Ligand SMILES: Nc1nc2c(ncn2[C@@H]2O[C@H](COP(=O)(O)OP(=O)(O)O)[C@@H](O)[C@H]2O)c(=O)[nH]1
């Protein structure tokens with residue numbers, strides 16, 4: 001199936017080359033799209049020189065709107081599958097088979113790569129783990145399906161979900177929020193076990209310090225999503 | 234002699250006339266000014282008409298009638314602000330869509346150029 005890898009990237013000049021090479025090393029002739037989201041560094045140029053498609057947003061729109069741009073592109077170009085693959089080096093291309101399997105078999109409309117379904121313990125700060133665990137509980141009970149890794153950015157969607165995401169995609173905390181959206185639209189969500197790296201270079205957009213604040217805002221956003229209408233058009 | 238009705242009359246007249254002037258100079262779109270015009274007219278009415286002021290105050294049990302003017306002003310500000318929040322939300326939504334479409338078109342154009350070279 002025709003697959004597009006969408007890499008959202010905001011100031012990732014330290015990581016972007018490694019990410020692109022990693023994907024190419026595992027998927028021969030992979031179609032890669034970098035969404036350069038108003039980066040102030042060389043992210044866009046590095047990606048262009050490596051010969052991947054680059055869409056440069058005129059200013060920083062945020063991860064949600066950036067990914068949505070990628071879904072528009074994927075849909076326009078007739079891709080069957082769009083994969084979100086973060087530009088910070090945390091995602092591993094050797095894990096893609098597990099991620100894509102359920103989609104290729106037509107068993108799900110979206111597959112989330114989960115760090116917590118694998119034995120090979122994912123190492124992260126305690127606060128982060130607690131936050132993810134709590135969020136996992138809340139989202140799982142809201143949508144009536146166990147989701148172990150709601151903040152995972154490694155995910156793959158089929159054309160149906162792509163179309164939904166073109167119509168509406170959350171701006172603020174798209175990873176957890178989109179799960180609520182998909183659930184309300186009645187789509188099939190699946191999780192696959194994957195291994196991930198800890199971020200090597202550069203900084204996460206979520207610091208430990210802001211962790212609690214982040215949690216409160218995500219939970220609020222998700223609750224609001226529960227009562228929101230899903231736009232028909 | 235109570236100063237408040239006179240002051241309130243002056244203030245609501247100034248608001249009404251300023252908004253009109255802004256519209257006249259094309260600095261304010263009519264559709265964003267209707268709420269202002271309406272609010273200032275209502276405030277003007279209650280500032281001028283002692284009778285209706287006392288009537289409303291008595292009806293909702295307000296001891297000091299000029300408070301009705303403050304209450305109305307406060308309520309109007311809330312309504313106008315909520316209205317502006319929806320306007321801003323719509324604007325930022327449209328702005329996002331524009332930025333996305335522009336970026337997509339730019340990429341298409343670059344690809345076409347490269348293909349022609
Ligand atoms: N397009 C876009 N991508 C972003 C933005 N902030 C972070 N990212 C990307 O989202 C991915 C994950 O970001 P990261 O900060 O590592 O978040 P975390 O993995 O949840 O800690 C990386 O590819 C970042 O480059 C943003 O404002 N816009």
Ligand SMILES: [Mg+2]
Nearest residue numbers: 086088090199
């Ligand atoms: Mg990350």
